[in-house]
Amino acid sequence: MKIHEFQAKEILRRYGVSTPRGRVTGAAAEAREICAELGGRCVVKAQIHAGGRGKGGGVKLAATPDEAFAHADAILGMQLVTHQTGPEGQRVRKVLIEEAADIAQELYVAVTLDRAAGRPVVIASAAGGMDIEEVAATRPEAIHREPFDPFLGLLPFQARRVARRLRLTGEVAGKAAKLVTALGAAYLDTDASLAEINPLMVTGSGDVVALDAKMTFDDNALFRHKDVVGMRDLAEENALEVEASKFNLNYIKLDGEIGCMVNGAGLAMATMDIIQLEGSSPANFLDVGGSASQEAVTNAFKILISDRAVKAVLINIFGGIARTDRIAGGVVAALRELGGVEIPVVVRLEGTNVEEGRRILRESEFDFVVAETMADAARKVVAAVKGAG
Amino acid sequence: MAIWLSKSTRLLVQGITGREGKFHALGSRDYGTQVVAGVTPGKGGERVEGIPVFDSVEEARQATGADASMVFVPPPFAADAICEAAAAGIELVVAITEGIPVADMLRAKAFLRDHPKVRLIGPNCPGIITPGQAKIGIMPGHIHRPGRVGVVSRSGTLTYEAVWQLTGLGLGQSTCVGIGGDPVNGTSFLEVFQALARDADTDAVIMIGEIGGDAEESAAAWIAENFSKPVVGFIAGRTAPPGRRMGHAGAIVSGGKGTAAAKIEALRAAGIQVCDSPAELGATVAKALGKA
Numbered sequence: 001m002k003i004h005e006f007q008a009k010e011i012l013r014r015y016g017v018s019t020p021r022g023r024v025t026g027a028a029a030e031a032r033e034i035c036a037e038l039g040g041r042c043v044v045k046a047q048i049h050a051g052g053r054g055k056g057g058g059v060k061l062a063a064t065p066d067e068a069f070a071h072a073d074a075i076l077g078m079q080l081v082t083h084q085t086g087p088e089g090q091r092v093r094k095v096l097i098e099e100a101a102d103i104a105q106e107l108y109v110a111v112t113l114d115r116a117a118g119r120p121v122v123i124a125s126a127a128g129g130m131d132i133e134e135v136a137a138t139r140p141e142a143i144h145r146e147p148f149d150p151f152l153g154l155l156p157f158q159a160r161r162v163a164r165r166l167r168l169t170g171e172v173a174g175k176a177a178k179l180v181t182a183l184g185a186a187y188l189d190t191d192a193s194l195a196e197i198n199p200l201m202v203t204g205s206g207d208v209v210a211l212d213a214k215m216t217f218d219d220n221a222l223f224r225h226k227d228v229v230g231m232r233d234l235a236e237e238n239a240l241e242v243e244a245s246k247f248n249l250n251y252i253k254l255d256g257e258i259g260c261m262v263n264g265a266g267l268a269m270a271t272m273d274i275i276q277l278e279g280s281s282p283a284n285f286l287d288v289g290g291s292a293s294q295e296a297v298t299n300a301f302k303i304l305i306s307d308r309a310v311k312a313v314l315i316n317i318f319g320g321i322a323r324t325d326r327i328a329g330g331v332v333a334a335l336r337e338l339g340g341v342e343i344p345v346v347v348r349l350e351g352t353n354v355e356e357g358r359r360i361l362r363e364s365e366f367d368f369v370v371a372e373t374m375a376d377a378a379r380k381v382v383a384a385v386k387g388a389g
Numbered sequence: 390m391a392i393w394l395s396k397s398t399r400l401l402v403q404g405i406t407g408r409e410g411k412f413h414a415l416g417s418r419d420y421g422t423q424v425v426a427g428v429t430p431g432k433g434g435e436r437v438e439g440i441p442v443f444d445s446v447e448e449a450r451q452a453t454g455a456d457a458s459m460v461f462v463p464p465p466f467a468a469d470a471i472c473e474a475a476a477a478g479i480e481l482v483v484a485i486t487e488g489i490p491v492a493d494m495l496r497a498k499a500f501l502r503d504h505p506k507v508r509l510i511g512p513n514c515p516g517i518i519t520p521g522q523a524k525i526g527i528m529p530g531h532i533h534r535p536g537r538v539g540v541v542s543r544s545g546t547l548t549y550e551a552v553w554q555l556t557g558l559g560l561g562q563s564t565c566v567g568i569g570g571d572p573v574n575g576t577s578f579l580e581v582f583q584a585l586a587r588d589a590d591t592d593a594v595i596m597i598g599e600i601g602g603d604a605e606e607s608a609a610a611w612i613a614e615n616f617s618k619p620v621v622g623f624i625a626g627r628t629a630p631p632g633r634r635m636g637h638a639g640a641i642v643s644g645g646k647g648t649a650a651a652k653i654e655a656l657r658a659a660g661i662q663v664c665d666s667p668a669e670l671g672a673t674v675a676k677a678l679g680k681a
Contacts, residue, residue, distance in 0.1 A: 084632065113491060115572045115602040115639070118498050133645040150495045191492050194643075220464060220638060221490035250636045254628075265570060265636025266544020266599055269625035270667040273649075276628045277666055285629070287636040318546045318553070320515075320529035350553060352529060374550065375668035 001217045002049040003231045006096045008213035011190065015182035017197075018209045022098030031072030034097040035065040043101070044071040047094040049236040051214070052082030058092065061100060068097060086255070093235060101211060106199035107166050108132055109180055111187040114147055120187060122146040122154065122180060124162045128199035154184035168202070175208040176200075190228055191221030240284075240303055247299040249288060256281025258381055259310035261300050263288050263317050263327075271316045274374060278382040283310045289322075297330025298337065305334075305341055312344045314381040316374060319351030328357040332364045344369055344384035348377035391519040391564040391591070392539075392584040393481055393508065394457070398523050401426040401455035401479070403446065403462050403470045405437050410461030413485070413527050414440065417459065420530040422523040425453040446477040457481040459516065459525045467512060468493035472500045475507040483525045484512035484575070491638075494573040501575070509575025513637065514567035515545040526567065528552075536561015537590060538674055541581040542597035543570050543604075543637070547625060547667065551595050554671025560680065563591040570637025572601065578608035586616050593619040593674055596661065600626035601639045601647040606655040613659035619677035620661045623670055624652045 006024040013019055023034050024047060035042040046058030053059050058080045062068035072095050079089035106128035114121040124144045127135045135142055144165035148154045159177035168176050179200070187195040194216045201211040222229050234242050244251030250265065258275050262268035265287045272282035284307065288300045304310065317327045328349060335341060348371040349357045361368045369384065371377035400417065404410035405427025415438055418424040426449040427437050433444035443449035446458065458479045462470040467486040474482045489512050501507055510517055516526015521535030532549055534556045542548040548567055555562060566581050568574055578596065585591045598605035605624065612620060627649040629635045631642040642648050656663045664673050 112644075113572060116604070116607065118495060118573050137645065150492065151499065188492070191490055193491070218491050218638075219634075220488045221492060223465060224490075252630075252633055252635065254630065262546075264544060264546030265640060266542070266547030266597065266625050267550060267667075269599060269629060269635050269640065270544075270547050270550070270623070272628040273625060274666055274668065282628060285633075285635055318549045320527070320532070320546065320549050351532065351549070373668060375666060378668075 001219055001222060001228070001232060002236070003215055003228070004047045004049065004094070004233065005045065005213055006047055007231045008215040009210060011215060012182065012186055012210060012213055015186045017179055017182050018207060019213070020098040020101055020209060020211065022096055024094050024096045025072070026076065026094050028069050028073035028076055031095060031097050032065040032069040035062060035068035038097070038099040040064055041100040042068050043098050044068055044075060045096040045098065046075050046080050046092040047096055048080055048085070048090040048092055049233070050082050050084035050090055052084055053080065056080050056082040058082070072097070090236070101201055101209065102204040103201050104204045105202040106211070107202065108198045109162070109183060109200050110194065110196035110198070111184050111192070112194045117147055119147045120150055120184070122148065122158070122162050122184065124166055124180070126166050132198060148184065150188060153188060154181050156181070172202055172206050172208060179208050179210070190215070190225060191218045192216065193218050240307060244286070244300070244303050247296060249286065249296060249300050249303070251303060252285040253307065254282050254284050256283045257309055257311040257385055259283045259304040259307060259313040261286050261288060261297070261304055261313065261315045263322050267316065267318060271314065271374070274378040275314065275382065278378045280382040280385050283307055294326045294330035294333065297327050298334040301331055301334035302338065305338065310343065312346065312381050312384045314377055315345065315347045316377055317349050319349065319354065319357070323353045324349040324351055324357030325353040325360060328360040332360060332366065335366050340366060344381070346371055346377050346381040346384065348372070348374060391522070392588050394517050394519045394523050394525060394564065396421060396423070396522040398457050398481070399423050399425045399453065399455045400457045400459060400525055401428055401446065401449045401453065403428045403458055403460045403474065405429060405440065405442060405461070406432050406435065407461055411437055413459070413461065416530070417524050417526070420524045422525060425455050446473045446479060450477050450479065455479065457525060458483065460484040460486055460512070462486060464488035464490070468497040471497045471509060475501055475504040480506055481508050481510070482575070483510045483514070483516050485514065485516060485527060487513040489513070489571065491573055494571065498573065510566060511569040511575060513571045514569030515548060517564065517566045519564045520562050528565070528567070532556055533565065534561035537563055537592040539563050539585045539588070539591040539594040540565035540597070541578060541594065542567055543599050543639070544597055544625065547597055550667060551597060551670045555595070555674060558671045558675050560671065560674060560678070563588060570599070570639050572639035578604050579611050582608055582612055582616055586618070591618065593621070593678055595670055595674060596620055596622045598622065598624045598652055599637065599640050600624070600629050600635065600649050601641045603647065605652045609655045609659035609661060612661065619674070621670060621673045621677060622656045622661045622663045623667050624649045624656070624663065625667070
């Protein structure tokens with residue numbers, strides 16, 4: 001689960017991390033007031049769940065409260081496009097108004113999971129403010145990794161080592177070590193999957209401040225973090241994805257034209273891949289679950305078909321535990337509720353009760369394209385789309 | 390012989406009184422696995438279709454001589470169940486449960502370091518099957534045939550797809566292991582390959598990976614130096630957008646790491662025949678074994 005910058009800063013402040021003074025608002029007029037409270041100079045920052053906001057025009061410096069108003073007015077409601085939002089961008093509903101910073105130095109620090117080692121790791125770099133992926137690719141030596149024990153937490157000497165690798169000395173190094181320790185504690189306490197400060201700023205007066213902050217959380221651990229769940233912003237998520245999650249369906253909206261319904265995450269990804277291999281592109285990832293019930297299938301079908309970009313549907317079910325006759329029944333039920341659909345629906349069923357499943361499709365009032373194998377299904381659905389186009 | 394699981398394995402099921410636990414305990418028994426006990430704290434003394442239920446793994450093991458466990462305990466308690474099985478001396482723990490918090494798995498893995506004889510498979514996996522002998526898991530037994538191809542995978546249904554292709558071509562399987570789709574798991578690809586290398590009943594291996602992490606790359610590096618049997622591979626998620634979790638908790642490209650392209654490159658560099666299409670896995674194995 002993702003949260004906004006202002007929410008991540010709220011969490012980090014509880015652990016003693018310094019952040020610039022400021023407040024979040026959804027109204028441009030209030031942005032003016034907040035700016036005045038902050039002394040007249042401020043930064044207006046769009047709050048969306050995506051990085052790259054500055055380059056997209058979502059972060060502006062204001063020298064006066066009136067300028068803060070003008071920037072907030074322009075940013076609020078805009079479709080902010082960044083490299084992480086996709087071409088349609090993300091609508092900005094809130095801006096964070098913060099005091100303008102006196103930046104002497106920009107650093108990078110984050111805590112995440114080192115999967116191979118099975119331990120959390122601090123990642124730090126003196127090349128802050130930049131795209132850390134790019135730094136990792138071009139100058140890996142500029143990145144320091146400090147794995148630590150999840151039960152002992154980040155030890156003081158490790159925090160000091162991180163500060164040293166950031167080439168900090170004296171009092172500033174002490175403050176940075178304290179901040180990194182706090183970041184590690186926040187990461188562990190909240191079951192985060194990422195806690196990132198980029199840039200971490202050293203001010204002209206030697207303070208160490210989180211200029212930006214990003215946190216994401218382990219979805220599987222949310223049951224024990226009600227406060228974090230309370231920060232979920234459904235407006236930031238794709239409406240179809242939110243709808244799907246109500247039915248425990250795993251749906252991810254993509255850019256292509258073939259709607260996919262598959263059981264199991266691996267097979268769902270492989271189905272997307274084979275569609276591309278055949279020369280088209282998937283409109284979504286949709287895993288109806290290994291033991292897909294008829295109701296789940298009906299809901300899933302309605303959701304994927306409500307995406308207007310979908311020109312054809314591919315249903316690929318390997319019924320192991322999931323019985324294919326039930327899947328077929330669910331698909332037919334969904335089509336009846338919808339009064340039929342005008343686009344081709346290619347169905348590939350395999351596994352338990354497959355004969356019965358295929359019979360249900362054949363004998364229904366709908367024209368399914370029945371495929372024998374996964375490759376056959378992919379070819380047929382792509383041909384259907386190309387034929388229609 | 391196959392690996393880790395045979396008809397002499399004695400299985401207990403943790404969480405046997407739950408709907409899924411019961412269903413798959415009976416499914417495993419129907420396939421031929423000796424299911425000797427169930428464990429649900431507070432329900433000791435009950436029976437599930439004739440299988441005795443105990444309050445603890447320790448008691449179940451003492452009473453029945455169980456040496457393997459299948460875990461169906463709900464996510465908040467599943468890591469604890471894994472540790473309980475390990476502490477009781479169970480040597481093979483197969484965790485089916487999906488949705489265990491990463492932090493809980495880190496805790497369980499730390500605990501398992503003090504129990505080096507315990508093999509954990511999963512979590513969030515379909516389990517393990519030695520066709521014709523026994524299965525511990527949720528995979529449909531009837532699609533498998535006894536034979537000489539090993540299968541190792543992070544996925545469930547995609548593994549069934551591969552197995553089905555093999556069976557359709559008359560190629561049976563020695564042992565199929567689902568290592569699970571979570572970012573922190575027990576047995577790795579590498580460990581499965583190390584076991585299959587020693588297994589005289591395995592002639593070739595299908596390896597099914599997916600985006601996220603670098604477990605495929607680590608295995609590939611070892612395979613290049615040490616594994617002489619043919620390996621056919623597939624990596625799911627070429628079309629997955631970065632930063633999105635594709636169903637499995639571990640299937641995510643983050644920070645530019647764990648892409649399908651990088652994995653495919655690493656596998657090919659190790660001499661693994663990577664299929665572009667998941668529909669070609671069976672046929673590629675047949676060709677590698679000279680049976681096409």
